[in-house]
Amino acid sequence: MKEDQDPQLPSFDFKSFMVDKVNAVNQALDSAVPLRDPVKIHEAMRYSLLAGGKRVRPVLCLAACDLVGGKESMVMPAACALEMIHTMSLVHDDLPCMDNDDLRRGKPTNHKVYGEDIAVLAGDALLAFSFEHIAVSTVGVTPDRIVRAIGELAKSIGAEGLAAGQVVDITSEGLTNVGLDHLEFIHVHKTAPLLEAAAVLGAILGGGHDEDVEKLRKFARNIGLLFQVVDDILDVTKSSKELGKTAGKDLVADKVTYPKLMGINKSKEFAEKLKSDALELLQGFDPEKSTPLIALANYIAYRQN
Template sequence: MFDDILREKIEYINKGLNEFLSLTDRPEVLFEAMKYSVFAGGKRLRPVLCISACELVGGNKEDALPVACAIEFIHTYSLIHDDLPAMDNDDLRRGKPTNHKVYGEAIAILAGDALLNYGFEVLIQQALNSNKSQNILKAADEIARAAGCRGMIAGQVVDLLSENKEIGEYDLKFMHDHKTGALIKASILAGAIIGGADAATLKKLSSYAEYLGFAFQVKDDILDVQGDEAKLGKDIGSDIANGKSTFVSVLGLQRSVELVNELTEKAISILNDFGNKGEFLKSLTKYMAERDS
């Protein structure tokens, strides 16, 4: 049942992404590079969270779809830039050559820039053409702050500055709260805002999102140590090779596994307040904790 619902949501999101990227402008190589990374096989977790949070609070998925697609464009931009030689210098992403390996560094940088900008273009156009513009603007504000200098970019800078250095759990959590957790949290809050959630509900979902984002990153660090390269679509051990501190290197593998389970339980306990409406997100939370890629 969960698998069927998740597949339906992903198909719905992919259809929306395809419609938004049905661009025929020049230069063709730019739009080809944008589409290459967007459709390189992502799990669509952030847009799924956005739409599901909207539905959780009684909203319609149609209202959340443009916001969910904008989030995926912004997320994809971050992956393109993260893979660049000046950053993590990765050759593979989701089992395929990274954007700069296919199109060169210059086009990859510009394709990432274009996706970031286009994400906000989609949000602005939705606000201009909707009778719920205030909610859309509030959602856009959450996304902008999560993606910007107090969110994802701040986390990326700390990540770069921490290479080949030993950092403690506090600094590691700060880095990943910003680099990874911020956009996960914004996806959930943006969807809930579009769905008309009140302040009390947003506060609950904010706590849920923080536990979920933390668990997601710890799980990523575990997979980098003991994951299956074929399923991950990239080389395992890349964090160690790049001189990065991880939750596994700081806390140890056993404690990291325990921490994922603890955080997942805390996240699910918050969803209990939503009754049957929270069942899909509960299953998704478990799925994210148990994933192998």
Template sequence: MVAADNLKQTPEKATFDLISYLKERQKLCEAALEQAIPVRYPEKIYEAMRYSLLAGGKRLRPIICLATCEMTGGTIAMAMPTGCALEMIHTMSLIHDDLPAMDNDDYRRGKLTNHKVYGEDVAILAGDGLLAYAFEYVALNTKDVPTERVLRVVAHLGRAVGAAGLVGGQVLDLESEGKSDISLETLNFIHNHKTGALLEACVVCGGVLAGASEEDLQRLSRYAKNIGLAFQIIDDILDITATQEQLGKSAGKDQKAQKVTYPSLWGIEKSRKQAQQLIEGACAELEPFGKEAEPLVALAHFITSRSH
């Protein structure tokens, strides 16, 4: 839940109801995702893809994409295919991250992980299927947006998920397990790529679809990088302080894997302060957008106050 103080910096901000906003947008995203992948032959692979894609979650990534598109002059309809694609890519990363060869997790969002239900072979293919379909979905379903903007979105998504983004961060993360001499610079690199690259794509692609200026896209990129690191810091804290029931996944797995985390470098209190500073910096980037930035400002604060 969002602390009231976070939304009362000005009289205008006090009127914004983030909880209702999230519920409304979550319903829109859930409906779009439900329709995006119907079950067809061979049924098993589509069922496996849908099992993880429709397993719940806050849908923060598509919601952030929609919010940015609207803030910069676009519409929900313009951004929804990209929002769905971002959730497909995110879900792929979770399926693969949970595999025995990676984090070896049994639970995700309070349910058995994909490979525990369908087997490792089908889980790998379900992730592959979601990744490939994400690009197809953007290309075929984005309407009333100039072709060059759609192409730019496709390229940005590809970079965010590949070796220059999520995949590169994951490789370095795996290489760093069990090592106690990981520097802050390396830790930042891991999470700027493993977590931050896809979050940045959510924000920047929303702006690209709406035709935002290059200057505004740079502001959006800086906002996204700040909330991405803050998101990871809070994740690291929750891995220590929250229970499996609260998280919907195994707790304490960073310590078991002997991973260097922000709390292991800074302690919990300093980590919280660093996350808050990142959020303040992120919100400062949105000041030129005025009242239209309320959802993204509130979402930034939500990241540091969540409990799961």
């Protein structure tokens, strides 16, 4: 993780910060979805939810909450909800009728272990539970902010968010005349919405002013697109073993990607530009509290899997 160390931030130990936050999130997820009756669906939900993802969305949510002066307890249920939704989208995307993937986070995909029917239902249950968890378990936040947060989160998933990007992605496979605008639409809708929701929910539930919420929204949109550009680059430059998932699948599926449209080097330059635009949006906030978000942007830009 040597690239995660920003030269301007010699004193901030990003690795320790991430380990602490990821542990806290994993513990909260483990308690939020205990193994109970009916066992099979809870097992399937927990299998994918606790499979050791990078937890970028919950950590971004926690950091945004901290930035606007909120406490971790105000936003932990929302942080967990974001990871539940992210997991749902992976479980459904991996289905044979979608990307037909056998490997995810270095393990067999959910439907490979539990069957397609249970995988569909486990995804649905994770999606529904994410809203229940925010509505029932959020403490120390006024109900109007909880309602606002739920509205933002829901919008990030549906036909204007994740699902929109996925549909346009599916209907674009094999198309030859896809341009950058179209690609950006797919990526802005496929990856950015949940990262945007993460930052926005952190700011809303943490008690932030509207201007802070909107600054964090723009920050997240930038790193959301950055995340996907880096994902595209990794898909063509890394092996399946290094990624913990099937590499080169975008090429096999004849999907349009940044490296395909602008080449690897221009894609890397574009990633750099997105990162510096994101960091500019953090100016004006308490420098100490914005450090984790700066480090997170660097981590997304320079991650190796």
